[in-house]
Amino acid sequence: MVNNKIKAAEENLLPVYNRFPIALDHGEGMYLYDTDGKEYLDFAAGFAVSGLGYGNQELNDALKAQIDKLYHTSNLYYHENCGIAARELNRISGMDRIFFTNSGGEAIEGALKAARKYAYTKKNGRYEFIAMENSFHGRTFGAVSVTGHDSYREPFEPLVPGVHFAKFNDLDSVKALVNDKTCAIILEPLQGEGGINLAEQSFMEGIRKICDENDILMICDEVQCGMGRTGTMFAWQGFGVKPDIMAMAKGIGNGIPVGAFAMKEEVAEYSLKPGDHGSTYAGNPLACAAVRKVIEIFEKEDILGHVNKVAPYLTKKLDELVAETDCVTKRKGKGLMQGIVVTKPLKEVNAKAVEEGLLIIQAEGNVIRFVPPLIVEEKHIDQMIEKMKKVLA
Incomplete structure (x- = not known):
């Protein structure tokens, strides 16, 4: 039965993912189960998406109730969930204005467009971006254009012009790229795909200072590292360095496809206006019901408190694994977004993990990424x- 399900997928889907040969059926809490009933401990959370785990009854009930009422209209009309979800995201993110999207990639596209429009409205002649080496911002054209991996960029060139790459955590390399055409600097406070690389406090503060002194916007990509994963609701809050624009997705919907980009009031005033940007499905009643309920559950169950309680234990156990295992050389990350550098081939490690009933994902630099449900x-x-x-033995 499982083989037939996998065969149907292999014969009909475009082969753009390196999928494991398992067909998942359902989930409960920290565990996923395939169609044969095998149990998998999930330390991937659907690429850092399912913060509340699987089968959260309160969230399920809210989504089912919304499906029975309304799950699509268009953005020509208001609906209650959209307004409440926007208000709550602004409250927990410290931003002022929200635009809902369907994904993290779309959130980055919107953030880049907002930065360009801000510069256009101010008539300052700015249009260039500074991004970071080893960054990952998505797979749409704009997002790929600011992604600091040649392997993601080269097959699709020429990309969006005016993008320059600085070294992550090297403030001098950023300063060397700033000029009178720079409109924004974009970075992940904690790089995920790029190898679980955490920004230094001085680097975040330095970026903010450069932006303030040169009328440049600071964009934080919080798609993966946001929504509680590092111990604050969004990673920039742990640094106390507020961006002008931020992108979010993944955990804000716990698996329902939804993203958003948010901005300060001044950026909103000078950037996107009616007709500049839009999305047919973005901000639909079902997606916003998910965002609204996820935030409610986060606060009611003190998910942030739990992350800060359990994350030191994960850090300790991973440090012990580094000390005790010859093929593990380093631990990196923060909170419940951590990784270990291994000397064994990652494909082999991942395959053995699946055999052991453990789901993990990899990152750049031979890093095994641990992003479990919160x-x-x-x-x-x-x-x-x-x-x-057992996997690394």
Whole structure:
């Protein structure tokens, strides 16, 4: 039965993903189950999406209730969930204006357009972006254009012009690229795909200072590192360095496809106006019901408090794995977004992990990425470590 399901997918889907040969059926809490009933401990969370895990009944009930009422109109009309979800996202993000999207890539597109329009409205002649090496911002044209990996960029060139790449955590390399055409600097406070690289406090503060002194916008990509993963609702809050524009997605909907870009009031005043940007499905009642309920559950169940309680245990156990395992050389990251550098081939490590009933994902630099649901407990971390010891033996 499973083979037939996989065969149907292989014969009909465009082969752009390196999928594992398992067909998942359902999930519960920290675990996923395939159609044969095999259990998998999930430390991938659908690429850092399912912060509340699987089968959260309160969220499920809210989504089912909304489906029975209304799940699409268009953006020509208001609906209650959109306004409330926007208000709540602004409140927890510290921003002022929100535009909903369908994905993180779309959120980045909107952020880039907002920055360009801001410069256009101010008539300052600015249009260039400074992005970071080893960054990843998505796979649409604008997002790929500011992604600092040649392998993602080269097949699709020429891309959006006026993008320059600085070295992450090297403020001098950023300063060397700033000129009178720079409209924005974009970065992830914690790089995910690029290898779980955490920004230094001085780097974040330095970027903010450069932007303030040169009328440049600071854009933070919080698509993966946001929504509680680092111990604050959004990663920039842990640095106390507020961006002008930020992009979010993944965890804000716990698996319902939804993203958003948000901005300060001044940026909104000088940037996108009616007709400049739009999306047929973005901000629909179902997606916004998910955002609204996810935020409610986060605060009611003190998910941030839980992350800050359990993350030190994950750090400790990963540090022990580094000390005890010859093929593991380093731990990186923060909160519940961490990684280990291994000397074994990642394809081999991932395959063995699946055999052991553990789901993990990789990142650049031979890094195994651990981004579990935020409801993870110490007992789950212990289970993961035991499985990883077998995988890495």
